Amino acid sequence: MKAIVKQSAKTNDIALLEVPVPEINNDELLIEVRAIGVGIHDEYFLPQNISYPYTIGIEAAGVVQEVGSSVSSYEKGDRIAFISMLQPKGGTWAEYVAVHKDSLSFRIPENMTFEQAAAIPVAGNTALKAIEPLPLRPGNSIFIAGASGAIGTFLIQLAKEKGYVVASSASKRNHQYMKELGADFTVDYRDANWQQQITDWMPGGVDAAIAVQPKTTTDSMKVVKDGGHVTSISGDQVPSERGVSVEIVSHQLDIRNELSRMVKHIADNDMKLVIEEVYPFAEGFEALKKTQTRHARGKLVLSMNK
Template identity: 45%
Template sequence: MQAYVRLEPQSDVVELTDLPKPSPGEGQALVEMHAFGVGIHDRYFIPPTGPFPYVIGIEGAGVVAELGGGVDNVGVGDRVIVSTNMRPEGGTWGECAVVPAGGLSPMPDAMDFATAAGVTVAGKSAVESIHSLALTEGETLFVAGASGAIGTLVVQMAAGRGVRVIGSASQPNHEYLLSLGAEAAVDYRSEGWREDVLAWAAGGVDAALAIQPGTGASSQKVVRDGGRVITVSGDQEPTERGISVVPFVHRSDTGGEMEALIDDIAEGRIRLVLEGIYPFADAIKALEGCETRSARGKRVVTLPIAE
């Protein structure tokens, strides 16, 4: 099979190569990949000890082709959403992937492979961010890096709960944020963006979500005394004015919230915006585009079988 791999831990170069088709072991399934998500993490999320060459990628969608022993939650031919996490068997950026049964969930009938491929990482991060923010109706939220895949979902989920949202993004993405439910948008490249936020929320917003690395400190400047900043990137910042700055919490069990989000996306109540759908041959181009950190929604790659 063809797959995109890291050849060694010392180099972050990703290459397309031919590999033997893997076989599922106990508690695993072999999935014929139809699409996979692309994220800033994909080049670097690999086990430090391999094995190499290591197939990159941690999310995708496909059809179950073969089952290992002890798997009873899916069957051959099932359409599934795939989630892996730096396992020795490799990731999702290939024509096939070996996935633990617990990393598979059913695709809704109304969802296509491209959308399903992009829901896992952004969706789980958005669900966990909303949980950590714990905002109630009428409270205010500033989202730093609001136009990316996570921000796109957070803005909609927060607005749907009656939270008032203002987001930062480049000027061309402002109308996009407003279409998602944000009340206002600011340009993080503008010197006066902090003043614009404070003019919108006198005294500061109740909470901020710092999605992009390095935005934890600047987000504090627009939060009210005693408010909170949740950092997706894990920024650790000195605090001021009684503001708490904490990373959002990864949870192995999202209590049905992830399933509810997938259903909302499948039924059109929440939009998972796909910035680009790339053919398999252009996967590196898609990755390099993500690495510019100037995104509008999610990028995914489809394999020829799904095109």
């Protein structure tokens, strides 16, 4: 099968190669991949004991081809989207992938394409885990730092669905885009006084903030009121101050029900799924470079059908 693999521990040492189709264990599924979600960490999120060449990638969508004897959740022919990471048999950037039965996954609605489905698992899962634990009520305010990417696109809509007042940051060119998603107030992170703009808009500060991009947690804290809450998606380690609680996204939180509801909303066009571009699989290198600039609007996807 064709796969985009990391050939060695060297940075950027990736290539499109022919590799064996993985054989599955009793607790795995073999998926024929139809589309792949592109993420900034796809080349770097690797298991410790790695054998090269190693197929990169974390999320995808496809059709179940084989089912292990201890798997009861899916049958051959099912259309599913999934997250599969840190697996010794490789990641998702391939024509076939072995997926453990306990991996986060969902059935793809009939009115959703593989490309749409592949854009949801990582960004949707992360956005839900960031926003669900916040102790906010309708009418409370939230600031989303770096809100024009795939995760931020979902966060704005989820926050509005919960009745929150939303401020968000991104480059100027993305302000109208964020407002169309529901943002009530937007700032350009390049402006020296963007924090003052938010505290002028919401005197005393917002009730909570979610820092999507790395190194934005400290700055986000400055626009949160005393005793408020900050969640860091990137994992920034920042000490608390003024009674502001600072937490990293909990990957242990079970949001499967919420994710299923999100998928239905997207399929029914009640929530926007923004895909900036769909690349042919062979152009995965270009998609990876684009997403690593952190300037993609919404999600980038690879398609096996282009």
